Amino acid sequence: MALEAGATQAEAVVIDGHSALTRFANNELHQNVAEADTEVSLRYVDGQRIGVASSNRFDDAALRGLASSARAIARLQPEQDWFRSLPAPTPIHYAEGAWAEATATADPEVRANAAGAVIAAAEGVGAGAFGLVETGSATVSVVNSLGVDASEARSRAQVLTVMMGPGGGSGYAEHTAVDIETLDPSALGREAAQLTTASADPVELPAGTYPVVLDTYATMDIAMWLGLLGFNAQEVEEQQSFYEPGKVVASPLVSLTDDPTDREGTPASFDYEGVAKQRVPLLDAGACARLVHDSKSAARAGTVSTGHALPAPNPWGPMPTNLSMVAGDTPRAELIAGLERGLLVTRFHYTNVVKPKSVMVTGMTKDGLFLVEDGRVTAPVRNLRFTQGYLAALASVDAVSRERRASDGDGYLGTIVVPALRISAFEFTGATADI
């Protein structure tokens, strides 16, 4: 319809999805929702003018209206000198393990039973469980007038819980995967319950600089902020990133990749322009490696897209949505055993960037902060606020765990797979208080 309306090129992205989420709090289900929708987004190209319109209506009149709106928007704007063409077809090697039938067909009973398993673990230690069980699937299709024709079914399941128990103890566990059958709600419940018990009656420690072991949930936050602020080609062009090719910003033990084929995460084979997703090394043994591109940033930089476009229109630029940090060779237990005096951090809460170029971030510890002395956990510690340059933290990594975990990237960057890290200096700048 766009071509009939006069477009020189056109692209349609259709997402047909169904998702459901069961929430629990205070050991009972309290919100239980489901959603079905199909949305089409049309990119209408008129020479070097581009208009985007989207809708979830699919009748003939609505689709003609969509083409008409996109055309009108395109014709209202000046020519975009950077624009050369929509992407041409690229060979797509469809990733294995992007979709699981068990996730796509999970019903309210499946989710309620999973929540029930977590709740049972909380009740076993006299704690309250709060959290969610989510299942969802979508078929993402991208076609354009140059012959791009990509379609893939993807699914995602997540179990997450926060527990709160006697003595101010709290715990956390979360796992995200393509197949709900690979998630173990009982084990996640036990993990959170153990943290809840262990973190009760915390001692106070003064703010200051401590060596730390960051468990996977905390490491995820570092990877997320690096992904948001560091390796986006558009941000680099705009001088908003620390990135310089070859610049050493982290310990040689740290390597970070955007890996759409990592089956520990949630694989995806192409981006929202229908371009095959490449595996892109971002940090290679501590040194800045490559950037992610969409067709716009690639055109400006004179290179090709790496398959990291977000849905158009996208003023933020390309994003790495399959972050994967390379595992080390140290068992997690030995990370802690190697700490003479320091802190074990379960996760960070409500983090935000203070200084973008050094990726300085502030936030709170949560759901299990522990004092480690002579290689052993000796006491739970009241939560602390930190204000820390994440690049500086990565530069002082002295061990990386063998184990990794896939976590939800806090809603921003898909699923992130990371190990635990031991860091020789981490700055805590404040504590919580009684009122």
Add this chain to the structure above:
Amino acid sequence: MTDVAARALDTAARFGATYADVRVVRRLQQGVDVKAGRVEGTSQSESEGFGVRALVDGAWGFASSGHMDAREADRVAGEAVRIARASGRYTHERVVLSDRPVARGRYETPLEEDPFAVPLDQTVELLLRAERAMAAVPGTTTTSAGYHAFREWKDFAATDGSRTEQVITHVGASLEVSAASDDDLQRRSYPESGGYRAGGYEHIRRLDLPGRAPGLAEEAVALLSAPVLPPGRRTIVLHPSQLYLQIHESCGHPTELDRVFGTEAAYAGTSFLTTDKLAEGFAYGSELVTITADATVAGGLGTFGWDDEGVVAQRVPLVSEGRLTGYLSSRETAPQIGRSSGGAMRADGWNRLPLIRMTNVNLEPREGMSLDDIVADTEDGLLLMSNRSWSIDDLRLNFQFGVELAREIRGGQLGQLYRNATYTGITPRFWGSCDAVADASSWELVGVTNCGKGQPGQAMHVGHGSSGARFRDVEVGVGNR
């Protein structure tokens, strides 16, 4: 009432719902983003669907769909009931809803000039003109401008006979400019948080984006060579461009009654303002601090006719002369503290369940001193403007904010510019240190469109009015050692 709504309510009741409501929502959005002299994106999106909330044996179920036909109405209503029954297996406390009058009527955002009737090329030209004026200032590295218009048609119907229609219109436009060195990035923006108001295109014209652009860019460049704010304890004066987010994070969120009861613990967190503190009249701040949740104030993004449970818009005192006096509440939570709903249940579209959300949470102005008078009355302090970063703990006690711009106050005069200014504190101690609130002459209403809450996530449009205030003995310069 639409056919789909009527069908869904009938089906839900037939399948056993003791109460059900349905929202049929259509959303239309337009956006323009320009950057570095070019149009980054121009778009229009439209979404339509319905959501059914069903109460069965005291447990809730919710289902929604973007497919608007009778068969889908039956399927979705049936799914909502089925989900409610599954929830009931793990529900100990049965839901009891507070009474409200049957809701009937129509509400429409007052506006002078329909933003969707203004040709987009006019807006593109306006944004490019303002953006070029920033880019013309030497030393700037990135300049951008954006415009967004939002309209929602919402029909609400419930099994108790309630029927309301609402048309809500929000518009916003803003500028952003950066100046960067190898190791630092300074940013200035105007107005705060995207410059949103409830209303029409007249708001965009009043912003005077091209007129504000050069000064904004000059400030960004000046910040890059300004000294870093040294750590210490200082008196601070918060301009409304920062104070709005202080109110949002440290008063708005902790007074959400669902947070207080723990139902947001897995995501947004809980609250230090437990209900025992309501009975004791907890000292939230100094006696100068009066904060209200007002869904009736003109121009607010949290202004409407009825909330998404059919409760009429109202003005609820949260903090009165420093004492905790109320909460943001719903029909389900309010009875648990012996009150009726304050009308704060809001959903982000047809596919989301209503949650307790802020409306317009405002710090009321005080007669006596203008904001300029407060600066003149300050012997040694800092004026902090325009939010840059924010973080607060899960109880909403320990916070840290960063601002775009800080100016020293010496002997009542504004002086030295500082970059990378931050401040931190504990909520009731901080508000307890408030010794001046400005009068209405500097009162501003700031719209926030990205207030996140809930799982699946919901981004709500809320408002915050304030005039500026002074706080004593505050830790500043965190992270600047």
